[in-house]
Amino acid sequence: MSNKISYQGEAGSNSNMACTELFPDKEAVPCAxxxxxxxxxxxxxxxxxxxPIENSLxxxxxDIHVLLPESQLQIVAEHYLRIRFDLLGLPGSTIAGATEVHxxxxxxxxxxxxxxxxxxxxxxxxxxxxSAREVRDWNDPTKLxxxxxxxxxxxxxxxxxxxxxxxxxxxxxxxxxxxxxDLPNRSTMPESVITTLVFQARxxxxxxxxxxxxxxxxxxxxxRLESYMVGSGFVATTFMVDIEGHPDDxxxxxxxxxxxxxxxxxxxxxxxPASEHRQNTVASFV
Numbered sequence: 001m002s003n004k005i006s007y008q009g010e011a012g013s014n015s016n017m018a019c020t021e022l023f024p025d026k027e028a029v030p031c032a033x034x035x036x037x038x039x040x041x042x043x044x045x046x047x048x049x050x051x052p053i054e055n056s057l058x059x060x061x062x063d064i065h066v067l068l069p070e071s072q073l074q075i076v077a078e079h080y081l082r083i084r085f086d087l088l089g090l091p092g093s094t095i096a097g098a099t100e101v102h103x104x105x106x107x108x109x110x111x112x113x114x115x116x117x118x119x120x121x122x123x124x125x126x127x128x129x130x131s132a133r134e135v136r137d138w139n140d141p142t143k144l145x146x147x148x149x150x151x152x153x154x155x156x157x158x159x160x161x162x163x164x165x166x167x168x169x170x171x172x173x174x175x176x177x178x179x180x181x182d183l184p185n186r187s188t189m190p191e192s193v194i195t196t197l198v199f200q201a202r203x204x205x206x207x208x209x210x211x212x213x214x215x216x217x218x219x220x221x222x223x224r225l226e227s228y229m230v231g232s233g234f235v236a237t238t239f240m241v242d243i244e245g246h247p248d249d250x251x252x253x254x255x256x257x258x259x260x261x262x263x264x265x266x267x268x269x270x271x272x273p274a275s276e277h278r279q280n281t282v283a284s285f286v
Contacts, residue, residue: 004029005048005176006040012129012151018081018174019050020150034067041177042072049073049177054224055083056171058106065228065240068177068269069198075270077176078194080277085111085146085165088132088157093141095160102131103146111146114164120144132157171277175270183271186248192274193246194223199263200238207262208239214258215243218251223278246271 005026007015019028029046031037040046051068052061068075085107089098101108101120108115108122115122125131125145132151135143144160145151152159175196186193201207215222224242245252247268260266 002045002047003027004040004046005050006031006037006046007050008032008034008037009127010129010133012132012148012154013127014081014083014148014172015050015052015174016129017148017150018052018079018172021081022050022077022079022176023048034063038067038071038073038177041179044179047178048076050079050174051177052172053175054173055106056169057110057167060226065226065238068175069238069240069267071177072180073177074180074183075175075196075272076178077272078275078278079174079176080275081172081174083110083165083170083172084149084163085128086149086152086159087111087114087161087164088135088145088147088152088155089143089160090135090139090141091156091158093144093158093160095144097141098144099142101144101146102134104128104131107146110166110170111164113166114161129154176272183247183268186246189246189271190273192244192279193271194242194244194274194278195246195252195271196240196242196269197266198238198240198269199259199266201263203237207237210262211239211259213262214255217258218255220245220251220255240269244274 003026005019005023006029007019008031009015010030016028037049041049053064054060095118100123102123102125105124107128128147129151132145132147132155135145136155201211221244226240227237
């Protein structure tokens with residue numbers, strides 16, 4: 001075992017924070033791309049990968065829905081991270097003296113109020129924590145960074161304002177990936193389980209209705225449904241679905257049998273315990 005967990009982004013990013021929250025004893029290894037993070041696990045250089053899959057404000061994370069089904073990895077856990085941004089600058093700098101704020105495009109979009117309030121010019125960077133590193137390296141007090149709190153400590157910056165995100169409920173859902181193996185036995189898992197799968201449906205009337213009918217008739221709850229086209233022919237649609245339950249549960253097994261009748265290339269990407277965040281959120285709405 002390598003005792004490492006890979007993630008996309010620079011040290012101090014939200015993905016880094018997710019790794020340290022869920023696996024404080026593992027070495028979190030930054031990667032330049034999602035493909036690199038996947039490869040570290042596939043090649044045995046890391047035990048796990050922490051990958052963002054969707055955000056409560058921005059929606060699904062681009063590319064993951066394509067990379068995950070094609071990989072040799074499977075989902076073994078999920079983690080929800082409350083997204084927080086601080087406005088960071090060089091020691092001694094001030095917001096009043098700044099003219100630019102740098103960050104990832106999603107972070108800039110999620111912190112519009114403070115940007116407008118101080119009439120800062122937003123500048124897109126490749127990564128939130130990377131923008132903090134750049135502000136340190138530029139050594140220019142007129143340039144600020146919007147980055148997670150961890151980045152301030154790592155790059156020697158000061159938090160000129162904390163918790164500046166517009167929406168205090170902003171949350172990203174991450175999935176933890178490991179090398180593909182047999183699904184865990186139902187008897188070894190908690191009662192609350194999520195199964196993620198992908199399947200293809202023909203681009204014909206009622207295809208999705210028929211494909212998902214088995215989940216409805218068997219009382220299986222769908223918590224997520226994403227669609228995307230495959231290939232250039234626009235004749236088949238791939239769907240990524242999260243359901244409550246394990247394939248060994250009788251209702252889920254029956255639903256999957258019906259799904260198989262109306263679709264093809266069904267692939268289960270993992271069955272894993274539902275996070276406490278998911279369970280608490282559901283309970284609050286009951």
